[in-house]
Amino acid sequence: MDSQLQDQLHHLRQLAARAENRRTETGIPRVAMVQGEIPEHRLAAVYDPMINLILTGSKTMTVGDRTFRYDPATYFLLSVDVPAVGAVHAADDGSPYLAVSLTLEPAIVAGLLADLPKPAGGELYGSGFSVAPVTPVLLDAWLRMLRLMDRPDEIAALAPAYEREILFRVLQGPLGWMLRDIASPGTALSRIGVAIAWIRENFAKPLRVEALAEMAALSVSAFHRHFKAVTALSPLQYQKHVRLLHARSLLISGEGNATSIAFGVGYESPTQFSREYARQFGLPPSKDAVRLRGGL
Numbered sequence: 001m002d003s004q005l006q007d008q009l010h011h012l013r014q015l016a017a018r019a020e021n022r023r024t025e026t027g028i029p030r031v032a033m034v035q036g037e038i039p040e041h042r043l044a045a046v047y048d049p050m051i052n053l054i055l056t057g058s059k060t061m062t063v064g065d066r067t068f069r070y071d072p073a074t075y076f077l078l079s080v081d082v083p084a085v086g087a088v089h090a091a092d093d094g095s096p097y098l099a100v101s102l103t104l105e106p107a108i109v110a111g112l113l114a115d116l117p118k119p120a121g122g123e124l125y126g127s128g129f130s131v132a133p134v135t136p137v138l139l140d141a142w143l144r145m146l147r148l149m150d151r152p153d154e155i156a157a158l159a160p161a162y163e164r165e166i167l168f169r170v171l172q173g174p175l176g177w178m179l180r181d182i183a184s185p186g187t188a189l190s191r192i193g194v195a196i197a198w199i200r201e202n203f204a205k206p207l208r209v210e211a212l213a214e215m216a217a218l219s220v221s222a223f224h225r226h227f228k229a230v231t232a233l234s235p236l237q238y239q240k241h242v243r244l245l246h247a248r249s250l251l252i253s254g255e256g257n258a259t260s261i262a263f264g265v266g267y268e269s270p271t272q273f274s275r276e277y278a279r280q281f282g283l284p285p286s287k288d289a290v291r292l293r294g295g296l
Contacts, residue, residue, distance in 0.1 A: 001073055005073070005139065008143060009072050011143055012142060012143060013055045015143075015149065016098055016100050017098065018149075019035035020034070021034070022034060026146070026149050027148075028145065028149065028155055028159050029155075030103040030105060030163070031101070031103075033098070034098075034101075036096040036097060037096070038086075038088055038097075044245060044281075045245060046081055046083045046242055047081065047083075048078075049078050049182060050077075050078050050102060050104055051075055051077055051104065052070075052077075052078070052099060052100075052101045053100050053134070054071055054072050054076075054098075054099045055072055056091050056097060056098040057088060057089050057096065057097035057098065058088075058091075058097075059071075059087065059088050059097070059099065060086065060087045061076060061086050061129070062085045063129060063231065063232045064231065064232025065232060066232045069131075074134060075131070077131075077132065077175045078128065078129045079104070079129065079179065079189065080128035080129070080189070080193055080196055081197070081200055082231050082232075083245055104182065108160075108163065108164070108167070109167055109183035112167055113180060127178075127232070128230040130178065132170075132173050132174045132175045135169065137169055138170070138173070141165040141166045141169055142166060144165075145159065145162040145163070189230060191216040192223075192227055192231075194216055195212040195223070195227065195235070196231070199212075199235065199238055199239050203243050203246065203265065203266060204243070209235050209236075212235060240276065243265040243266055244265075244280050246265050247261050247273070248281065248288070248289075251286075251288070251289035252293060258270065258273070258277075258284075262274075262285075
């Protein structure tokens with residue numbers, strides 16, 4: 001890593017060091033930060049579309065059968081809502097994990113795209129998440145954004161401009177096509193996004209792939225292929241992950257027993273629920289809930 005990047009990361013770490021051991025709001029719209037160890041159950045979740053920048057340490061993200069590791073030389077772009085399992089790691093010198101994120105708002109991306117020339121070539125298509133190297137111009141925009149935490153009176157005037165610049169720098173990078181597609185109606189990525197939104201909102205209902213394919217304006221075979229490419233999961237696997245994550249949240253908060261929660265998230269068989277839950281999280285529902293509550 002060159003000296004300019006190291007200097008920029010040093011200043012970003014100083015600004016973000018006030019983060020707590022959980023998602024910490026900065027007072028800047030859509031910008032948050034986190035520091036230190038994060039409870040396991042908070043890292044297994046349905047992640048919203050975001051740009052995540054690691055400042056200290058590293059993080060692994062596993063979606064389906066794909067695992068990515070990223071560190072202060074890289075950023076992670078997630079362009080669709082996906083159920084994932086994360087793990088954070090301290091730096092080699094023992095410094096705690098530290099990261100900042102920008103939640104993506106498609107309308108803002110679309111507004112930026114309207115002011116830019118349309119790229120040549122057809123639609124690119126692939127995964128809805130990936131890792132790319134940081135650049136000095138991208139980190140510079142992040143620096144100016146985080147400095148607004150100490151100048152709250154300037155947030156309303158300047159944060160939108162800095163947000164657009166961060167998005168612009170990502171659009172210029174190797175993952176720019178992914179960011180562009182989430183705000184472009186009619187692309188395969190945006191079509192799959194419609195189906196994903198339906199599953200997230202209706203995860204407890206029976207899933208008909210034919211209906212989802214029609215919703216996405218794709219043939220059933222194309223829908224299956226594109227959905228798996230974007231999320232690393234089939235539609236049914238996606239639904240199962242969302243159900244299990246929601247069930248885990250309910251168990252931890254004590255909102256019912258395993259049987260009532262199984263029916264509540266859409267399972268017809270509590271036995272099947274317990275079996276799939278244990279396969280996903282390593283322990284049966286009741287034992288997992290006790291373990292996690294003990295760590296709260």
